[in-house]
Amino acid sequence: MPGLTIGDDLPNLEVETTNGKMKLHDYVGDSYTILFSHPGDFTPVCTTELGMMAAYANKFAERGVKLLGLSCDDVHSHKEWIKDIEAYNKGHKVTYPIIADLKRELIKQLNMVDPEETDSSGHKLPSRALHIVGPDKKIRLSFLYPATTGRNMDEVVRVVDSLQKAAKHKIATPANWKPGEPVVISPNVSTEQAKEMFPQGFDTANLPSGKSYLRFTNV
């Protein structure tokens, strides 16, 4: 199935949300935005996920990241369901907008369809897709999870920290990296450049190939 993938531009679609009509690019503005779909309102995993997003809203706000939910239910359903979400996830208000994609046009264009999940009328439902959109309106990173696997918001925070750090410095984050741990210097930075760019110093791993591409530093 064709669809949006990493590096693609987020289409500037007009969407109906719990906070009114908007165009996607206007909402993103100059911020990183997390656009995430859920299969349906009044279903179990989704209730835990949208509540968890509300509980993590401060963490995302601190990082300048906006949230935007999406399913194929209507705005009235979303608003009624939010009462359940807030009751279950005590003290956490759902203030981010949730898109109502009644025509199922958006989920196709945004690569958020789960072909194995349909509603009682046989219509396609969204997967648990999550795209991190950059301030340049490009898809920077995506999770495509099925209906049975709730997402892990700690991993979402981790990758946001990685993306933002890599946008600021010539670095990348290694496997299993967590904030505060050393990062690696980008391979297109020469040793000479690295000395200038990273006055705090860096450690180069001693490898059998004799190549010096694995350089750790702290930023």
Add this chain to the structure above:
Amino acid sequence: MPGLTIGDDLPNLEVETTNGKMKLHDYVGDSYTILFSHPGDFTPVCTTELGMMAAYANKFAERGVKLLGLSCDDVHSHKEWIKDIEAYNKGHKVTYPIIADLKRELIKQLNMVDPEETDSSGHKLPSRALHIVGPDKKIRLSFLYPATTGRNMDEVVRVVDSLQKAAKHKIATPANWKPGEPVVISPNVSTEQAKEMFPQGFDTANLPSGKSYLRFTNV
């Protein structure tokens, strides 16, 4: 960009690997398989990731999960680079095969292209894509990460556990779920059915809507 997404069939391509030629479906067999790409050999994040995969190989083997790497470097390069990976990740041998996609045909068909990353000759490079393929040869779950963000193997293990549990029971795993924590009963299971299916019992959340869709149990 068109590409493989959740629910699609893994194309049964013939591939050249560090362990010889194979057809993708033959390799998957009746197992879950983690097919993961990396931008290039002899680069920093990739060295930490493929080493981490080797370190986690036992965890995946315990779950009956096979590993399969991929980049656009040739088999000779992969084999030389494995010496660096094993030296850096002391004690962990890279025994899983790594595909050599010299023609860059696979990365297109497998939705593993990062349009922003090119090699010194201007050829496209793979992103850090990771597809979990089911025993039915379908894509069950995908991560699409950019070159600058190393994957988190703990999250990969977590979602494998979720997928395998959901394949066995009529359940799904809530947001931020970890093995051992309660799961939710699928919405298409009636209360009567749930009583039979889950003799260990379940707790139904009391919600403002009065609907009883949020039911927790342990499996």
